[in-house]
Amino acid sequence: MTRAKRAQVFYGCLLAFGITLLVVLCWFLKGLFFPILTGAFLAYVLRPLKNSFRAPWLNDELRIFLLVSVMMVGLLWAASALRSITPGPVQVAELKTRMKYKFNEKFAEVMNIDEETKKGNKFYEYFKADLQPMIQQTNDYLKLGEEEEALFLEHYKNAEDEQKREYYKYYLKNIYTRIDNGERTIANVHVANKHDDLIHGLSLWILTPLMLIFLLLDNGQIQHFFMRLVPNRYFEMALIVIDELDDAIGRYLRGTLLECLLVGLSMTIGLFLLGVPISVSFAIGFISGLINAVPFLGPMIGCVIGLAYSLIAENIHPLIPGIGPQDLAVAVIALVMIVHLLDNAIFQPFVLGNAVNLHPLVVIIGIIGGSVMAGVLGMLLAIPTLVILRTCIQTLVKELKAYQII
């Protein structure tokens, strides 16, 4: 066996061992995947900021320390500012109570259900078997937990405020839809387990800032390490491929983040102008911005959440004249359409360019595939993953051809 052949066998075995080890580690340490990925993503997105944040008297370590400190202080400040406008546990309990009551009320109204005979219109009678499990599921989802219930009773049971007493009536009405105590006991067990999971999950998320700091401190050492493994024949090509991928993926990720931020901000401002309380506007705006990363489905989900709120809206004070609680649903649909138009006409072309030029069919299959594989998170990550994969393949093929390898 020649030396070249022996080297081939050795590197082949080493590669196979490395891949097996990576797969095994990924499987056993899958809990670490998202904290590490988040840290890496943040470091990647913030890298231009790190490069522009420089002064002649600052060395790299001090620069990163200052940048991370400024970020941490900024995050703490933003968190405390947001806490004052995000719905607290009492508001969440109130929203759930109102939503559950209004949902059942509107459903009974639309289906013309008689309270005594429990019989509705023909549509309801025909689809009763299909509709009831869905209604039950929605009611279960909106059911108050034990702590939420205690909080709600503490603030609303003997309240003097007229509105609060009205909401307490909703609560009493909702009790009739509650299922037996046995289920609540099971729910408590689940809550206890959730607390353990939460503490375990939080300890893993310590990795995110660590990952962020170490990756920000890296000045190409990681790339240099991996470049040592590249055969001489592909050295220059690998440099160009990595650079082009870094450029394209960086532009796409930063652009998407900025686009989501702009959509979320537009929704928040729009809902606030429609008279929705700032805490609820912010919550709906945040969710709409986050899921805007999912093409087609994002604006639809934003619209559904807005409509769900318009269902329970009672005392709104819109800054735009002529809008009352009964018009809110139409106004929310109009707002979602305006934000969607703004996104397509201004945000996307300016922020993203044509970075996301995927065929709609690919997008739909990708989203469904992502949701089947990893639920909501899979749905959110499907399109970025597809865009990154497409960019990798395109760049690799282009450079392999330029270097006359294929």
Place this chain on the structure above:
Amino acid sequence: MKSIFAEKILWEVLSKWKKKDEESSRFDFLRATPFFSKLSNWQLKQVNEVFYERTYQDGEYIFEQGQPGAALFFIEDGQVAIHAKNKSDSLHLATLSKGQFLGELALLDEAPRSASAVAVGPSKLLALYRKDLEVFLNTKPEIAVEIYRALAAIVGDRLKATNELLHIKKEAA
């Protein structure tokens, strides 16, 4: 500003007192090339961090004619033969040895290489990637300017030499 001068002075002083280790011999090697002759030890340290060390076996290609260029190579050890292929035959242009450099035009753009470079015996080369130089232009402009100035001088000299050669050939004809 005080700390930058203090750091620079510290580096200069330390480099004088330090024994000839791997890093200082690398600095000596780099300073012997036209690209880095005017850089201080402190600046050379920054440049040294972005170099890729590559080891080639006898007959192994460093780059091939027609491929896009990405990096400038410095021969730290060994020899490199430069060949240019015509339609039918291959022309040996030069053999470069320790301290010399090749592929400098790759620092300007991705234009195809005009000749191929092959290692003659085991060789060690240092590669400076174009994008790293572009990053220097934004982050450490004083280093990038020196490198580009040297590159401009080299290209200018080559142009003069080519013009003279053309002139001589024209007169001979």
